Amino acid sequence: MTKRNLRTLEEFKAHTHREGATLIEFSGTKVPCILMSPKKYEEEVLHGVYNRNVRADTLLDIFYDGRDVFVDVQLKLLDTDFEQNFLLYANDMVEFFEALAESGMISLAPDSQDSASSQNLFMIQLPKKDAAERALELIKANLKKQS
DSSP, X not given: OOOOOOOSXXXXXXXXXXXXXXXXXXXXXXXXXXXEOHHHIIIIIIHHHTTXXXXXXXXXXXXXXXXXXXXXXXXXXXXXXXXXXXXXXXXXXXXXXXXXXXXXXXXXXXXXXXXXXXXXXXXXXXXXXXXXXXHHHHHHHHHHHHO
């Protein structure tokens, strides 16, 4: 997977994922969900996995400068062409990372009115929750410092 080499706060802000992220209720559990353009979701995710057994490789790369926490969520669907980085500004996403650390699941969905339901989700189980727990620790510690 491609590791980003961002150096300045401006570079991080310029590469932050624009479609957003949210929490979705799924089987009684809050699951973090990264939103994608409907076209990209359909063409790159759904068409790539249709009628196949797919494994996902995930990596959470945490960037922390003492004030700002960014998490680069790197997803690769093995045996497909889908490989994507989603850079999230984690300071504003405590609930998202709490749910990620708790559930060990992340989902992808189209950025549309349907994204608020659990009808059109692509769910991914994280192999380890360590990075999500570490990101949550940094975010919470950072929030205490800024208070």
